[in-house]
Amino acid sequence: MAGTGRHAVHRTMVLVDVEGFGAPTRTLPHQLGTRAGLYEVVGEARAAVGVPWDVCYHEDRGDGVFLLVPPEYPKAPLVEVLPEALARAVRGHNTTSHDAARARLRLAVHAGKVAFDEHGVTSTALTSGFRLLDAAPLKKALADSPGVVAMIVSRLVFDEVVRHSATVDAATFRPVEVTVKEVRDLAWLALPDHPYQPDHAVLATRPPGPTSLGTAPGGHAATGNDGDVGGNGPGNDGAGPRGVSIAGGVHGGGSGITIGAATGDHLTVGLSPVPPAPLAAGESKNPR
Template sequence: MAGTGRHAVHRTMVLVDVEGFGAPTRTLPHQLGTRAGLYAVVGEALASAGVPWDMCYHEDRGDGVFLLIPPEYPKAPLVEVLPEALARAVRGHNTTSHDAAQARLRLAVHAGEVAFDEHGVTSTALTRGFRLLDAAPLKTALADSPGALAMIVSRLIFDEVVRHSATVDAATFRPVEVTVKEVQDLAWISLPDHPYQPDYAVLSARPPAPASLDTAQGAPAATGKDADVGGDGPGNGGAGCRRVSIAGGVHGGGSGITIGAATGDHLTVGSSPVPPAPPPAGEPKNPS
């Protein structure tokens, strides 16, 4: 599977994390028991969704695991079958485990391009999957639920899979804004073993408006000493005009000022030039 060279390939991503894995009550033997249970329940849930464990690329995350599902396996069972099967398997694990080895899980499902190398796998899409798994609304949803599992799906999975499902009621999902590091987007949360009441009004939720480039990079608003002149925005002459950030000195006064830009260029900004005085009476006017 890893022999794809440097070319990215499409994969569905299933990411699972154990709530409170590092709690003081979990000793090392308890952590080992929790991890063994995690792999067992994820494998069982995948099989219920028709996906063999051995066909998936997977990596351990200490308190969790992520899997890349080959493209020949459809996405729908991963949101229609796997979540309930996973919750059911977790409850079975908990009934036979020490209290400190029991588990509740967060689940994220996303899809996108990934690239393999000698160290493993990486991509922007995979990073987004981990941001979803770490989102505060997902942690809150699980903490507030009596169930064993909280699931978050990306906007892509919700729009392309959940909305069209004849098995899962999309109205039992809840839209949340995920803001984790560089990610700001709409995602959807469900509680497979303790579902929200259907609310069809939520289906019209829209993603948050993206921040402007300057705002996203933390740049201050333009001031009298940091302005754009001749940019390609509305009213600035359109594409092809130079964008000048004024960083030099400002000289002169009255009807015009001269700006010394950081590049060493100079630009005079002011009102229209004052026309020359008319010649004295009796002298011929300049034919030009």
């Protein structure tokens, strides 16, 4: 996009995919009808949140579409208003369409930095958004639902937007672990047109560990993980001051000690030399 150069910029990501688009019963004319309906319903839902089409970057995915919404448009309506508007529009499409051209949609909402070039857009965060859309728990949630839309939001969107919403009940979301290729993280499911029963106990769910959405493979989530020292990872309740937990032995003498961790890592701590005690009057430096 103009003006962004090679610098990454923040965008909210809205990704939509049609369930069973390639089913044998959906012939090419049906697929074309489904795609036309997809753009119609996404357009209606986008208009409901007041985001103009021409301010969004968008790409067609054959059986889906994704939008990148500029940061001047708040994220909250994208999880408070858009999902239900999308479900209403889908039901309207389905009532006037051939059975094989009807649609049920998976929706993913994430946010993060993206970089534009002459070919389009890319980033780790955007890739993570597509991993959300492809997550098995989301597919199962839609398959098991009598509704027409199932939504998944990233942990970032849930923690920054959903938890603080006065419009949607965060307790109607359900935590799921997303494990798709390089991504392993906590995400949250919702069924906009057939919500789960509120369960406030789920709001205390903690993330599963390393490789969070938007984190490079092998990285660690900022909210605590297995690699945290004195943080909120497993084996630490998060209370009290940060410190070092020694899981191995302490060895050595002389000028230093070696702390052997259970992982096989070692840390050698040097000790300052202790000066000798002063000699008493008449005492030799080399007593025999």
